[in-house]
Amino acid sequence: MAAITAPVSARKHYLNIDYSWRSWLLTVDHKRIAILYLLSITLFFFVGGFFATLLRLELVTPQGDVVQAETYNKLFTMHGVTMIFFFLIPSIPAVLGNFLLPLMIGARDLAFPRLNLLSWYLFMLGALSAVAAMAAGGVDTGWTFYPPYSTRSSNSQVVLTGLGAFIAGFSSILTGLNFIVTIHTMRAPGLTWFRLPLFVWAHYATSLIMLLGTPVIAITIALAGIERLLRIGIFDPALGGDPVLFQHLFWFYSHPAVYIMILPGMGVISEIIPCFARRRIFGYRFIAFSSFAIAIIGFLAWGHHLFVSGQSVYASMTFSAITYLVAIPSAIKTFNWTATLYKGSIAYRTPLWYALWFIGLFVIGGLTGLFVAALPVDVHVHDTYFVVAHFHYIMVGGQVMAYLAALHFWWPKFSGRMYPEGLAKFAAFTIFIGFNLTFFPQFILGYLGMPRRYYTYAPEFQVLNVLSTAGASILAFGFILPMVYFVWSLRYGRKADPNPWEATGLEWQTSSPPTTHNFEQTPVVTHGPYAYSPQEPHDYLPQGVARV
Amino acid sequence: MDDARTRMDEPNPLSATVDRHGSPYLAHHFDDLEQQFESARLGTWAFLATEVMFFGGMFLAYTVYRGAYPEAFAEASHHLDWRLGALNTIVLLTSSLTMALAVWAGQTGRRRPLIIFLAITMLLGLVFLGVKSVEYTEKYLEGHMPLLGLPFAWEGEHAGQAALFFDLYFVMTGFHALHMIIGIGIIAVLIGLAWRGRFNAHYFTPIEMTGLYWHFVDIVWVFLYPLLYLIGGIALGE
Numbered sequence: 001m002a003a004i005t006a007p008v009s010a011r012k013h014y015l016n017i018d019y020s021w022r023s024w025l026l027t028v029d030h031k032r033i034a035i036l037y038l039l040s041i042t043l044f045f046f047v048g049g050f051f052a053t054l055l056r057l058e059l060v061t062p063q064g065d066v067v068q069a070e071t072y073n074k075l076f077t078m079h080g081v082t083m084i085f086f087f088l089i090p091s092i093p094a095v096l097g098n099f100l101l102p103l104m105i106g107a108r109d110l111a112f113p114r115l116n117l118l119s120w121y122l123f124m125l126g127a128l129s130a131v132a133a134m135a136a137g138g139v140d141t142g143w144t145f146y147p148p149y150s151t152r153s154s155n156s157q158v159v160l161t162g163l164g165a166f167i168a169g170f171s172s173i174l175t176g177l178n179f180i181v182t183i184h185t186m187r188a189p190g191l192t193w194f195r196l197p198l199f200v201w202a203h204y205a206t207s208l209i210m211l212l213g214t215p216v217i218a219i220t221i222a223l224a225g226i227e228r229l230l231r232i233g234i235f236d237p238a239l240g241g242d243p244v245l246f247q248h249l250f251w252f253y254s255h256p257a258v259y260i261m262i263l264p265g266m267g268v269i270s271e272i273i274p275c276f277a278r279r280r281i282f283g284y285r286f287i288a289f290s291s292f293a294i295a296i297i298g299f300l301a302w303g304h305h306l307f308v309s310g311q312s313v314y315a316s317m318t319f320s321a322i323t324y325l326v327a328i329p330s331a332i333k334t335f336n337w338t339a340t341l342y343k344g345s346i347a348y349r350t351p352l353w354y355a356l357w358f359i360g361l362f363v364i365g366g367l368t369g370l371f372v373a374a375l376p377v378d379v380h381v382h383d384t385y386f387v388v389a390h391f392h393y394i395m396v397g398g399q400v401m402a403y404l405a406a407l408h409f410w411w412p413k414f415s416g417r418m419y420p421e422g423l424a425k426f427a428a429f430t431i432f433i434g435f436n437l438t439f440f441p442q443f444i445l446g447y448l449g450m451p452r453r454y455y456t457y458a459p460e461f462q463v464l465n466v467l468s469t470a471g472a473s474i475l476a477f478g479f480i481l482p483m484v485y486f487v488w489s490l491r492y493g494r495k496a497d498p499n500p501w502e503a504t505g506l507e508w509q510t511s512s513p514p515t516t517h518n519f520e521q522t523p524v525v526t527h528g529p530y531a532y533s534p535q536e537p538h539d540y541l542p543q544g545v546a547r548v
Numbered sequence: 549m550d551d552a553r554t555r556m557d558e559p560n561p562l563s564a565t566v567d568r569h570g571s572p573y574l575a576h577h578f579d580d581l582e583q584q585f586e587s588a589r590l591g592t593w594a595f596l597a598t599e600v601m602f603f604g605g606m607f608l609a610y611t612v613y614r615g616a617y618p619e620a621f622a623e624a625s626h627h628l629d630w631r632l633g634a635l636n637t638i639v640l641l642t643s644s645l646t647m648a649l650a651v652w653a654g655q656t657g658r659r660r661p662l663i664i665f666l667a668i669t670m671l672l673g674l675v676f677l678g679v680k681s682v683e684y685t686e687k688y689l690e691g692h693m694p695l696l697g698l699p700f701a702w703e704g705e706h707a708g709q710a711a712l713f714f715d716l717y718f719v720m721t722g723f724h725a726l727h728m729i730i731g732i733g734i735i736a737v738l739i740g741l742a743w744r745g746r747f748n749a750h751y752f753t754p755i756e757m758t759g760l761y762w763h764f765v766d767i768v769w770v771f772l773y774p775l776l777y778l779i780g781g782i783a784l785g786e
Contacts, residue, residue, distance in 0.1 A: 107577065108576065108577040109576075109577035110577075111577075111587040111591065112587070112591060113575075113577060115591075173598050177591055177594045177595060177598070178591075180590070180594055181587050181590045181591045181594065182587075184586075184587075184590055185583055185586050185587040185590065186577075186583075186587070211594055211597060211598055212597060212598070212601050213601070214598070215598045215599070215601040215602035215604075215605070216601050216602070216604065216605050218602060219602050219603075219604075219605035219606055219723075220605055223605070223606070223609070223719065226719060230695045230696050231695070231696055231697050232694060232695055232711075232715040232718075232719075233694075233708070233711065233712060233715060234609060234712070234715055234716065234719070238708065239708035239709070239711055239712050239715075240613075240616070240617060240706075240708045240709045240712055241613070241712060242612065242613075242616075245608075245609060245612055249605055249608065249609075517576075517577075522579075
């Protein structure tokens with residue numbers, strides 16, 4: 001076969017098989033679609049980051065000098081909309097899930113490759129609509145689009161932005177659908193449910209939320225859009241309509257959506273920790289089922305966003321209790337990861353550092369989530385920077401760290417090259433320091449009573465705000481570094497082996513980068529994942545090879 | 549070539565290197581037609597679950613407001629023509645029957661009946677939309693279409709609450725009609741494919757999946773009809 005006799009550089013793989021535009025824009029290869037997503041969401045990450053930069057600049061001083069109130073409202077709205085709908089929700093599922101799911105289960109592709117491509121086009125169409133809205137003057141409702149402000153009062157591009165979120169939602173639904181079907185029907189021979197990598201379990205749970213939650217926000221945004229466009233009054237109090245109904249419908253999706261933004265990250269951490277601790281994961285089934293527990297209980301907790309919206313106090317108490325329940329599966333995961341590290345032979349490589357950041361920052365984000373789930377505390381800190389800090393610890397401290405961990409860990413598989421380890425560690429520490437300096441002061445600011453979503457503030461809050469802005473500039477620098485060295489590594493990085501980390505997953509049993517059809521032969525799975533055993537001379541048992 | 553299959557229960561890694569394309573209907577990434585069919589079926593059901601949640605949002609809004617304003621909703625409901633609604637219910641249920649017959653014709657590889665049943669289904673769908681547009685026109689003429697700032701002619705009390713009912717009526721039946729239009733479009737494509745002999749007893753997946761979708765759209769109407777037309781009770785003598 002040509003692949004054996006020809007020099008390594010001439011080996012055909014999914015990247016170099018065809019260089020034409022057509023071959024990229026009409027590809028049905030899940031790996032190429034993942035790359036399309038990677039490029040597009042990186043762009044949106046920096047667009048959203050640009051808005052954040054302006055916000056932090058404005059908040060250096062107590063008075064309005066960089067922007068005025070109206071612009072500031074648009075900036076935080078567009079920061080939220082871009083980051084949530086066009087970066088965080090697709091981040092790990094659409095890039096890494098797309099790339100890795102078929103590889104991890106020994107399949108040639110997702111079950112519906114053309115649907116997968118359609119998902120990317122829908123995503124881009126939605127993004128285009130949102131970008132058009134930004135170009136046409138932006139939107140100022142907050143990413144939550146609460147009526148009656150969004151349907152009656154706001155003079156900004158509500159409909160176009162809503163349309164963008166609506167269309168991108170269908171991309172998310174179709175991705176979730178594709179994943180669920182793929183996991184059910186495309187597993188390699190011998191790959192039973194409890195031999196699945198935890199990354200796959202996490203993506204199954206995420207897909208359930210995408211499939212069952214996203215249509216609810218679709219109809220909610222559609223109703224608000226129709227209300228504005230056709231001038232009808234479904235949520236309009238003037239007609240007897242109920243704006244709180246919108247909030248219920250909105251958070252019925254948007255609270256579980258938080259778990260769309262964290263569960264895939266948890267899947268990533270479950271892969272990385274055992275590999276760099278050289279230990280079998282502790283409590284495999286508990287971690288697998290806790291993903292489902294989070295997804296299911298997460299669907300019943302939305303009312304904790306309505307504690308001060310006039311919801312009945314009994315409903316609030318129930319939602320508060322259910323919210324506490326979510327902490328249990330989350331804690332199960334955290335304890336199991338820590339237990340996996342215990343007595344491991346740990347290699348402190350960049351992906352592991354990010355995984356450790358994830359655990360620590362997620363714990364802070366999660367525990368402060370319990371603060372705001374408590375009724376009396378929430379009344380105190382509601383709509384303050386405390387909440388802002390809390391969810392940034394989950395979304396940036398959690399999901400973005402996991403995303404970076406995953407990019408580094410699977411970069412050899414994506415590109416066939418290694419990233420520069422020293423520089424990557426430097427970036428990891430820069431990001432960690434920058435992140436904490438940005439958001440920890442916001443906990444204090446919020447607790448002291450600084451409200452969110454204002455462009456001015458009382459002068460006594462200035463010191464902490466300056467610290468936060470200083471942190472944000474370190475963070476921004478940290479985020480640019482991986483961009484630079486990942487691109488650099490494409491040409492100058494050391495060539496990667498098929499399995500540079502000596503990891504056990506099926507994705508490491510094929511070449512780096514893989515061929516279009518992933519595997520030369522359909523692998524046969526004979527044992528569970530994470531067969532690391534440092535006591536033996538050869539310290540791991542690769543997946544997909546018969547036990548001897 | 550047909551034997552080159554890898555199944556879950558009989559691992560045979562060597563077979564994967566043999567040409568897998570035993571059937572012209574088998575996509576490159578599946579091992580066999582059965583796996584392909586199972587994937588399509590699971591995918592369709594998952595999609596329908598999504599649709600249930602999508603309509604669920606509207607049914608929730610309906611439930612909340614009807615619970616809050618029962619009298620206004622009952623009175624507004626009287627202004628819908630239950631006879632036209634009943635006619636449409638019959639039309640749609642019949643179309644479900646012909647769709648089921650089309651699926652049967654597809655499964656058994658009968659090309660002519662397949663085309664005929666699909667055509668009848670499509671025709672009935674168009675009749676439904678025709679009746680619906682008659683109803684919409686009536687509402688417009690009566691001044692019961694509180695959209696786009698049109699005048700809302702309401703004699704009774706609680707005009708705002710009644711307007712809420714009509715808003716929900718137009719949104720819910722509107723989204724349902726949109727689903728009908730999409731379904732009719734898909735059936736038109738299927739007729740074209742069937743005409744060219746694309747389907748046979750071994751490959752009828754798109755017909756069966758369209759059937760599931762069509763039945764779902766019917767079921768939505770089965771809920772919409774009583775909730776919108778019948779909640780005030782009907783007067784047969786009128």
